[in-house]
Amino acid sequence: MFLLVSSIFYSFNASQIYAKESSEKMIQSVTTDKSMYNPKDTVKISVKLTNKMKDTINNGTIEVKIKHLSKTVDAKMKQAFSLKKGQSKYLKFEWKAPTEDFKGYLIEVDAKHNKKEIDTDTVGVDVSSSWTKFPRYGYVWDFTKNVNTTERINKLKDYHINALQFYDWKYRHHKPIGDNLDVWDDWSGRPIYGDAIRNYISKAKDANMVNMAYNMAYAAVTGYEKDGVKQDWALYYSDNNDRGEGQFKFKMADETPTGITHLYFFDMSNKGWQNYIFKEMNKVFNAFDFDGWHSDTVGEWGEMQTADGKTLYVKDTYTEYLNSAKKAIGNKYLAFNPVGAQGIENANVSDVDVIYAEIWPWDRDSDGELYDSYYSLKKEIEQSRIESGGKSLVVPAYMNYDYGEKNPGNAFNTPSVILTGSTVYAAGGSRMELGDNGNMLSNEYFPAQNLYMTDELKNHTEKMYDFIVAYENLLRDGQTETKNRIEVPGYKNSKYGEPNKIWAYSKKDDDHEIIQMINLLGVTKDDWRATDGEKEKPEKVKNFEVKYYPSEEINSVWIASPDSSDGRSKQLRFTKGSDKHGNYVKFKVPSLEYWNMIYMNKTTN
Structure with missing residues (x-):
């Protein structure tokens, strides 16, 4: 070399x-x-x-x-x-x-x-020749005249962010490209400078990042009819839906300088709407050197009906719509957000390049369980991996949400962010959390920079991103779950992320068996969002024994953690034995602060 x-x-x-x-x-x-x-x-x-x-x-x-x-x-x-x-x-x-x-x-x-x-x-x-296998998604939203795009891209580059979502860069949802490509106001009246977008794209490409143009999949704003959107394509609340009446719409603001306050929604299965919005997105790619479309929704709002009286659930239209969208935009990337993971199963089996879901704790998974716990995040990441044929789910889980809205200008609760990140990454997923100028999200409206990262959290986040890059081939490269027995004598442990226990579960691939171990000792609640800004730091434990019952013969045992030794792998001594549960390997773990990954080689290294 x-x-x-x-x-x-x-x-x-x-x-x-x-x-x-x-x-x-x-x-x-x-x-x-x-x-x-x-x-x-x-x-x-x-x-x-x-x-x-x-x-x-x-x-x-x-x-x-x-x-x-x-x-x-x-x-x-x-x-x-x-x-x-x-x-x-x-x-x-x-x-x-x-x-x-x-x-x-x-x-x-x-x-x-x-x-x-x-x-x-x-x-x-x-x-990696493509970002889609190991997505590390970030965002930009500041498109002001003199924004320092070089500085902002460099900060995200140092976190190894390999794709950027350009949030609310567009002119209008149904007409993303306006008549003036130099400067325009977005729906809220924010001035957007075309050169800022061009500079972000150029600097990001220099750093080998992908640029994704954000836009809704099925929304328009005031004035849509004069721009060619047909009222016959609209969605309406059905007579059986008590969440609203009339045309399906969503309030964004009480008032704005542009007079735009609502989104109005259209039938994603309607070919007229599809042809219209796909044509508009291709105008985006002709005007700016974006690499793809990040398509968004507002989630599942119950039974709707079309102008001709047909009833439907929006989530049931996802697969066909996304397949048509991918075909329409050609070699551009497509990502899609089924908000609340409602209908995520339909997005997972579509032709999207990256799977993504904004998780909210009041929504429920396919088994009817709330997405309110650490385990619920892991469960969905694993289910989506299976449904999508091996893709890694990007999870924009907004931390300390209520605390941030009530106490803007304060700091994130560091343990809560680290524990949720550890949960997602250990399960084989990824996060949407870092963006403009190295900020971290606490809200679905990306310009709302309510909370800041302490130096401790910044340093840990840097090491976390180094770790998920260095060990991507053990975290999300074909690993499957096992039901192998794990014992941690002297400490309560569980496979389900329960409070006041060591959360330990196992995976395997062709060459390794892997234990993911997350420390919830001293953590009284398993709420991943910690919306009130409160979460205890786990009680660090040292020099404890682990007994693992592998599927195959083990020849070496290694430990790595973003919390210690700068993420370096350290070899562990181990012994072999057998008991009533089967053959096992036994070893001593030097310490557990937040998250350890223990990987065992099946062949001699």
Whole structure:
């Protein structure tokens, strides 16, 4: 493999910039130049160092290793450096990605002084030719005249976001492209600048991100008839539906500068409507270099009827509509949001490229169970994987919702965000949570930036995204659930995410058996949303035993966590035995803070 090292040097006034003690990290950051790479691409790695020690470092070394799970890939890269007290330096490394597609890697970086390790860090690298296998969805919504698109894309790139939803960028829902492509007002009266959209798209493509144009699947606003939308295509509440009467509509605001306050909905199965809106979306692709359409709904509102009196449920129209939409937009990507996961089974079997569902705790799954618990999220992610033929469900679960609306300007509850993220990622799903300027969502209206991330949450989120990239081939690459027995002597454990227990369940693929272990000890409620902004931090446990009954012979045991060792895999000693439940392997887990993944190789490594 081709390797290259170089360095860039600059200096700071340490007395002005750094007030903390010399025990702080020397490796300030490890980043890559893109969010995702094609096979055989050159991966450019940047390591920022700052000497916060008491003395000058004259014989320092940075060592870089590339790992795929527990295996080292390619030769170790090294570069010597010297740093005076308070000075900073960027070291640059290049690595040529392997030819194998859809693989995750962890770049391990070690700083040494006089051959003694003084600091470590890691970063994930995704080598994939398409974002659809391992989606990491983000968003942008600020399309003002002077928005710094470079800064915002770089922040999202460092989280490895590989697709962006352009939220409320359009002119009107039924007419996304207006007459003026330089500047226009959206439905709410916000000014939208065409150059901001173009710059986002350009910068995102440079970072190998996909750009998705947001628009509703079946909605129009005031003035739709003069734009060619026929009233004969409209949806109406049926006589049996007590949720409303007359035309099906949704109130967005009491008043706006544009006079637009409502969405009006149309029959997704009506070919007239389909032809109209698909043509409008293709106008979008002709005007801007978007890569696809993120199509939205307002969920299932009960029995409706068409202008000619036919009754229907909107969710039953999803599959045919989406297949027609995908055909109409050609080689563009299609994502779709069946709000509340109502009708998600119909979206899952359609031709969409990515499956996505905005989850709300009052909606119910196909078994009639509420989506209000950690386990309910895991259950839907697994069910959607099966129904869709292996796709990874993107879940925009809005955290601390009520707290954010009542207390804007405050911080997210960190444990609640980490636990919900751990739940989704361990199950093989993904999140829609990060967007403009590194902000995190707490509301379905993306411009409502009610809450902020603390430094602790930012740091953990960075490590979480590195982790899901590095271990994507164990998290969502064909793994299936098992019913294998897991024992944690001394601690209550469960497969169902119950409070005050260790949540442990198992999966397997051709080469591995995997235990996902999430810590709910000391957590009194299993509500994933923590809408009131309250959630206890789990009680960290150390040096505890696990007894696992595998499906096949195990030859090595490894542990990895976004909570410790910068996500590096550590090998565990284990013993084998058998009892009345069958053959088992037994090992000791060093610690569990939020989430551990234990993976066992079936073949000798």
